[in-house]
Amino acid sequence: MKNELLKNINLPKDLRLLKQDDLPQLAQELRNFIINIVATKEGHLGASLGVIELTIALHYVFNTPQDELIWDVGHQAYGHKILTGRKAIFDTNRQLNGISGFPKRSESTYDAFGVGHSSTSISAALGMAIASQLKGENKHHIAVIGDASIASGMAFEGLNHAGVTDANLLVILNDNAIGIDPSVGALKQYLTNVKKGTEKQDNIFEALNFDYSGPIDGHDLPLLLSELNRLKTVKGPKFLHIITTKGKGLKQAELNQVRYHAPGKFDAKTGELVTKTSEKLPPKFQDVFGETIVELALKNDKIVGITPAMPTGSSLKYMMETIPNRAFDVGIAEQHAVTLAAGMATQGLIPFCNIYSTFLQRAYDQVIHDVALQNLPVIFCLDRAGLVGEDGATHHGVFDLAYLNCIPNLVIFAPSNAIALRNMMYTAQLGINFPLAIRYPRGRGHLLHWKNPFKIIEIGKGICIKEGKDIAVLSIGTVLKNVEDAIELIDQKESIGCYDMQFVKPLDETLLHNIFSKYKAIITIEDGTIVGGFASSILAFANQKGYNQRILTLGIEDKFIEHGSVSQLQQLQQLDVLSIKKEINDLLFFINNS
Numbered sequence: 187m188k189n190e191l192l193k194n195i196n197l198p199k200d201l202r203l204l205k206q207d208d209l210p211q212l213a214q215e216l217r218n219f220i221i222n223i224v225a226t227k228e229g230h231l232g233a234s235l236g237v238i239e240l241t242i243a244l245h246y247v248f249n250t251p252q253d254e255l256i257w258d259v260g261h262q263a264y265g266h267k268i269l270t271g272r273k274a275i276f277d278t279n280r281q282l283n284g285i286s287g288f289p290k291r292s293e294s295t296y297d298a299f300g301v302g303h304s305s306t307s308i309s310a311a312l313g314m315a316i317a318s319q320l321k322g323e324n325k326h327h328i329a330v331i332g333d334a335s336i337a338s339g340m341a342f343e344g345l346n347h348a349g350v351t352d353a354n355l356l357v358i359l360n361d362n363a364i365g366i367d368p369s370v371g372a373l374k375q376y377l378t379n380v381k382k383g384t385e386k387q388d389n390i391f392e393a394l395n396f397d398y399s400g401p402i403d404g405h406d407l408p409l410l411l412s413e414l415n416r417l418k419t420v421k422g423p424k425f426l427h428i429i430t431t432k433g434k435g436l437k438q439a440e441l442n443q444v445r446y447h448a449p450g451k452f453d454a455k456t457g458e459l460v461t462k463t464s465e466k467l468p469p470k471f472q473d474v475f476g477e478t479i480v481e482l483a484l485k486n487d488k489i490v491g492i493t494p495a496m497p498t499g500s501s502l503k504y505m506m507e508t509i510p511n512r513a514f515d516v517g518i519a520e521q522h523a524v525t526l527a528a529g530m531a532t533q534g535l536i537p538f539c540n541i542y543s544t545f546l547q548r549a550y551d552q553v554i555h556d557v558a559l560q561n562l563p564v565i566f567c568l569d570r571a572g573l574v575g576e577d578g579a580t581h582h583g584v585f586d587l588a589y590l591n592c593i594p595n596l597v598i599f600a601p602s603n604a605i606a607l608r609n610m611m612y613t614a615q616l617g618i619n620f621p622l623a624i625r626y627p628r629g630r631g632h633l634l635h636w637k638n639p640f641k642i643i644e645i646g647k648g649i650c651i652k653e654g655k656d657i658a659v660l661s662i663g664t665v666l667k668n669v670e671d672a673i674e675l676i677d678q679k680e681s682i683g684c685y686d687m688q689f690v691k692p693l694d695e696t697l698l699h700n701i702f703s704k705y706k707a708i709i710t711i712e713d714g715t716i717v718g719g720f721a722s723s724i725l726a727f728a729n730q731k732g733y734n735q736r737i738l739t740l741g742i743e744d745k746f747i748e749h750g751s752v753s754q755l756q757q758l759q760q761l762d763v764l765s766i767k768k769e770i771n772d773l774l775f776f777i778n779n780s
């Protein structure tokens with residue numbers, strides 16, 4: 187059985203020509219196809235394997251793309267992509283200039299809504315369903331949402347609204363009892379009871395006016411087909427609860443669902459992970475955070491740790507294992523995580539609220555209204571800041587410096603290395619009377635030895651890395667390493683000064699006055715958007731203080747950056763070593779000849 191059926195399917199119309207009895211074989215072929223490609227090209231695995239039967243059934247029963255199908259998060263949509271015209275290019279998934287790892291409207295008419303951040307599907311599908319009603323159309327709108335994503339506030343808001351409409355909406359809950367990490371919370375317990383049959387009487391979704399059916403086995407194709415065909419005839423908001431296994435069809439992925447959410451390279455036949463080099467590498471920043479918070483919290487019982495559904499990705503799991511009563515996974519609930527931290531801070535606790543930079547966008551008002559306005563000493567640890575690579579436009583943490591910069595009271599720190607991250611966490615827990623954001627990138631730093639004795643970091647102070655004569659490079663965050671390497675390659679090194687500014691807010695004005703009084707030209711560099719971030723602050727400083735030398739600003743251009751490896755994207759954004767070297771040399775040439 188080698189893609190006998192799949193090879194003839196390019197679009198759902200081809201799929202609909204198959205006999206129902208052929209669909210289980212197609213499911214097997216589709217699984218193998220995904221496993222073979224993800225094994226070498228990497229990407230999200232477990233979620234897509236878990237919805238193979240659902241994907242086939244949906245495209246078989248519904249008339250996509252006229253009927254609108256919305257995948258929540260979209261990391262489970264690989265089967266959907268393959269069956270909707272992207273089979274031949276699926277091996278470019280998540281690569282530079284290849285297809286996106288998430289549904290994307292500009293990529294296909296079958297991708298009804300762009301996703302990446304969770305819990306948007308019900309609102310989006312409801313919006314489309316209401317629009318269809320207003321336009322007098324007769325179509326179906328289907329939101330497929332996971333058990334972790336439906337626990338988020340936004341999903342509840344959508345359900346709450348949908349329940350008082352007669353919109354033609356079908357919500358399918360794909361319940362596999364796990365997000366990236368095991369699902370948490372009272373809703374998870376409720377769903378567990380529904381599955382056991384102990385919670386049939388007062389169904390929460392029926393109470394919200396949905397026509398509820400399930401739970402049914404989401405791998406049973408005939409059952410899925412008959413239930414979807416039935417639901418097609420039911421008007422108004424409907425809710426189908428299906429039970430699936432994340433990683434279905436690959437033994438290791440079923441057994442170790444957390445690891446196989448996005449496993450990296452693995453052997454397609456055995457499922458074994460490709461073992462990485464045994465060479466000692468510098469730690470990931472997430473582990474510097476995870477290990478340091480444990481070290482600090484063992485000595486300081488006021489410290490608490492919070493993660494919205496990313497215990498593994500943030501490495502807060504180390505604290506959850508060591509000090510479980512003070513480490514909280516609150517589920518996909520960024521808004522709640524921030525205000526929970528604010529509440530804890532009012533009571534004298536020291537909350538480290540760890541959120542991926544991109545996901546903190548969800549909790550912007552909470553940062554302003556609940557934390558900063560009340561000047562509460564919440565310590566935000568913003569992981570995955572800057573370019574994250576293959577997850578692409580939905581996930582790059584490139585807006586944080588800009589969106590945080592305009593918030594009064596907030597101190598913004600971007601460590602240039604693991605030691606600075608660790609020392610800032612140490613400093614913060616000694617006691618601060620302001621909110622603090624510490625932002626650091628995905629992946630590893632460059633220091634092998636980082637567990638030095640703790641040192642206090644003076645708030646608002648930058649560091650002179652190297653004095654120069656003509657040009658000062660002002661750097662913020664880990665891009666400093668590229669700057670230092672670039673300067674090493676420059677012939678007139680002695681001309682170039684280099685500064686690790688550390689804080690975007692407050693700026694080190696004393697240091698800046700020294701720099702602006704001395705150098706002929708300034709370069710700012712950051713791995714965030716050039717609009718409103720570090721560069722903007724330096725430009726405003728120069729303008730306000732009457733400095734008029736040339737200032738070159740390097741950072742992420744004012745557009746959404748797509749997927750690719752971090753190094754490829756750095757090159758495209760001129761943040762790699764050679765591009766920085768060129769920018770410095772060009773500026774040197776300019777000032778020497780003007």
Ligand SMILES: Cc1ncc(C[n+]2csc(CCOP(=O)(O)OP(=O)(O)O)c2C)c(N)n1
Pocket residue numbers: 233236259261262302303304331332333334335336360362364365366432495496518520545548
């Ligand atoms: C707002 C937001 N927070 C966090 C994430 C990170 N994230 C991606 S998938 C995922 C788990 C989703 O679990 P579930 O909805 O149950 O889907 P499954 O992976 O089980 O199919 C999380 C937390 C995200 N994409 N968006």
Ligand SMILES: CC(=O)[C@@H](O)[C@H](O)COP(=O)(O)O
Pocket residue numbers: 230259261302366448499570574577628
């Ligand atoms: C789909 C999603 O949002 C997550 O799975 C994300 O891809 C995790 O990113 P990291 O791999 O950086 O933890």
Ligand SMILES: [Mg+2]
Pocket residue numbers: 332333334360361362363364365
């Ligand atoms: Mg799930």
